[in-house]
Amino acid sequence: MGAMTTTAAQEQSRPVVLLAVRPEVREMVLSDATLDRLAELGEVVGTDGREWDDVELPAGVRAIVTGWGTPEVSAELLERLPDLEIVAHTGGSVRGIVSREVWERGARVTTAAETNNRFVAEYTAAQVLLALKGAHHVVAHGRRNHALPRPIGAPGTLGQRIGLVSYGSIARHVRAVLRALDVEIWTWDPYVSDEDLARDDVRRAADLDELFRTCLVVSIHSPLIPGVTEGLVGADQLALLRPGATLVNTSRGAIIDEPALVALLQQRPDVCAVLDVTWPEPPVPESPLWELPNVQLTGHVAGAIGSEAVALGAAAVEELERHLTGEPLRHEVSATAAARRA
Incomplete structure (x- = not known):
């Protein structure tokens, strides 16, 4: 050869x-x-x-x-x-x-x-800004009353507390995007070091309850770990949400006790939820999430698209x-x- x-x-x-x-x-x-x-x-x-x-x-x-x-x-x-x-x-x-x-x-x-985390963070930061401008509540009011609220009681951005559940890669990107705003960033994450938080000018909540009780917008960034973070956010935490609060979830639907969330949103029209993820996914046809005026379902558009x-x-x-x-x-x-x- x-x-x-x-x-x-x-x-x-x-x-x-x-x-x-x-x-x-x-x-x-x-x-x-x-x-x-x-x-x-x-x-x-x-x-x-x-x-x-x-x-x-x-x-x-x-x-x-x-x-x-x-x-x-x-x-x-x-x-x-x-x-x-x-x-x-x-x-x-x-x-x-x-x-x-x-x-x-x-x-x-x-x-x-x-x-991909960069794009999720951009979506999250956009929802935070919309929440502080009162946009989600205006939409909810319009759905209920076929009219816009006058005056619009938006909290505004200056000095507001934003809570991030877990401070991993996406949350760090969110913090970076939100640096342009005069807001306080808080997190609950038992694994992140004080040095990392100090470097990013992020404040540590003593526990998850404090985060839900004190922050006007709470965004979920915890990973779904079976048997560990399933149902991490339950009825007790949800009940602590401030008047006019907005809950954002771009992580995994099962991290939130969804029946408890539905019950809260039915009882408290002042609270809004922006859910890019749910459990199950999508919600079953008879789920109240489809009809509740204070819910926005966005179906996984937070990550990279187009x-x-x-x-x-x-x-x-x-x-x-x-x-x-x-x-x-x-x-x-x-x-x-x-x-x-x-």
Whole structure:
């Protein structure tokens, strides 16, 4: 057999990358430019996000690019991918997509969560500003009375207390966006250090009750950890909300005791809720949340949508490029951190 040509040798040495993203997700998060960049990094084999049993896997797969709805990278799949080094996820949470065995194997996991968090924070900050301007209450009044309130009793922005339940990545982005406003930012998070809060000029509430009792807007940013944060916000906390308060949830619906929230909103028309997430999701057809005038359901628009979504795919491919070229990853996720994320 003759010597292998240079081009053939180069092709053989190129890493094999599985693009395991469903077509509808691929259209959202992977621009033509990002797909071209991915093709420059290695030999791309598309699976369309099909179940792994239906996919003939090539030899030498070193990387998988995943997205919403990709089947789990399980222990069984790993047996078929002995060379796998990295999973680059184009979404945020990898629950149900990356099994613990991936980390145990020594493969790396990276996500576009930090990119998505920026967009969630922008949405949250917008809702905070609308709440302080009284917009949600004006809408609720109009729905009830087919008239606008006169005068509009909005609290205004100056000196108001904003409460953030948990102070992770999204909450930190919210704080950064709200720096333009003259507001006090408070949080309840037993895990964040005093030094981190002082650096960001954020004040610590003694407990969750204090946050709900003293803040005019309360925004939920705690991850959903089964058995730990399910129902974290219950009837006792909700009853403490100030007159005219607004509750914002962009995290997970199950963090709030939803029946208790419905009861509160029915009894207190002065309280408004902006729910980008619910439990179940969407609410059942007979849920009062659909009809309550002081509720706004926005159905997961807080995260990256439209033109924003392509930033997620670009972030994942950038991380993959760093790995393949020996550069440090910027958004690597450990098994422990993944378990704590929403």
